[in-house]
Amino acid sequence: MKIALIGYGKMGKAIEGFALQRNHSIVAKVDANHPAEILKIKEADVAIEFSQPDAVIENLKACFDAEVPVVCGTTGWLERKNEITTYCKDHNGTFLYASNFSLGVNLFFRLNEILASMMNPYETYDVAIDEIHHTQKKDAPSGTAITLAEGILKEIDRKKNWVKGDNSNQSELAIHSFREDPAPGTHTVKYTSAIDDIEIKHTAHSRDGFAMGALLVAEWIRDKKGVLHMGDFLKL
Ligand SMILES: NC(=O)c1ccc[n+]([C@@H]2O[C@H](COP(=O)([O-])OP(=O)(O)OC[C@H]3O[C@@H](n4cnc5c(N)ncnc54)[C@H](O)[C@@H]3O)[C@@H](O)[C@H]2O)c1
Structure with missing residues (x-):
């Protein structure tokens, strides 16, 4: 699977480690110093977004515009969740946000x-x-x-x-x-x-539980449509 990492900080790097172990490839690594990498997300089967509250909205909209399913773990932006849900539905996109992926x-x-x-x-x-x-x-x-x-x-x-x-x-x-x-x-x-x-x-003893969880959700979501939740994935 081709993955775009949007946000390449502590979480982005932890996800990359597990993704390479599971034979996925990383086609884009977007961060504050490499904003132009966002242009490569259309090459991805799925995007994984762990950035920061002031960047997440634009990043998610870029994924919907590029028709790339997106898994988002960035926190601190929920006052705009309705706007993103509507944007996703209007673009027939695929989106799962979880405050915690473990x-x-x-x-x-x-x-x-x-x-x-x-x-x-x-x-x-x-x-x-x-x-x-x-x-x-x-x-x-x-x-x-x-x-x-x-x-x-x-x-x-x-x-x-x-x-x-x-x-x-x-x-x-x-x-x-x-x-x-x-x-x-x-x-x-x-x-x-x-x-x-x-x-x-x-x-939590480390970030590994969040990173592995986000990756497993990304593998699961790539052929789905709509706004999904952790409950859909875990069937809890
Ligand atoms: N949902 C979960 O399970 C979970 C778990 C851990 C952390 N988080 C959240 O994930 C987010 C990231 O956490 P972290 O520990 O990796 O933070 P971090 O500070 O280590 O990394 C943030 C990254 O975002 C990048 N960034 C800044 N502006 C950007 C932009 N416009 N586009 C793309 N990237 C940009 C930064 O350069 C940096 O690489 C935080 O909101 C944190 O609360 C969620």
Whole structure:
């Protein structure tokens, strides 16, 4: 399979390593220093986009214009997700965004929803999310923490929206972001009461789980159409 890597930083390089091991070829490596590489994406069977929040929209539109299926892991741009979904559909494109491509985190997302539905009747418990990432991470809270928050908001009636930092009232779900090195990503969902606490926690040990997951999704998506989700791929 011919792959275009859009964003050739820590994630792009990790994906390249696995792609070469699996006998794929890399036909474009687009980054801030090599923007003209974007012209080569039309040679690719699939594009994998891990860049940065201020670059992702233009990159995704370039993939749809070039009729190349695209897997996107860049976080911090979700306020424009509807625009991208519409653009993809209008161009009969293929698109999958995931805030986190690791199998373990996607199992954790499911566990989070099940736990939230169990905790919904027990109003003495408050719930909050903590996330820890390396200091170079550009967005906060993490895309993974936002997905966890969305899972909780779907199930816990007393929580209406998430907020960055401490909550000012009980209807808000607090997400606390911590930045320290090295930390590929740790997420904890905490239910606390005066009597006891319940916590679930996922700790990534490296970027390998994200990189391999994105590559497996790229192999799967190349002959699909439309806007797809990790749930379609993992059948969780
Ligand atoms: N979804 C997941 O599973 C997952 C996992 C890890 C990281 N991420 C996200 O992926 C993104 C990249 O992470 P990273 O650790 O590789 O970051 P990084 O800073 O190491 O790399 C970012 C790359 O984007 C490039 N870039 C800048 N402008 C660009 C442009 N206009 N077009 C193309 N490339 C451009 C930079 O030159 C750099 O190579 C971040 O948003 C991060 O939060 C997602």
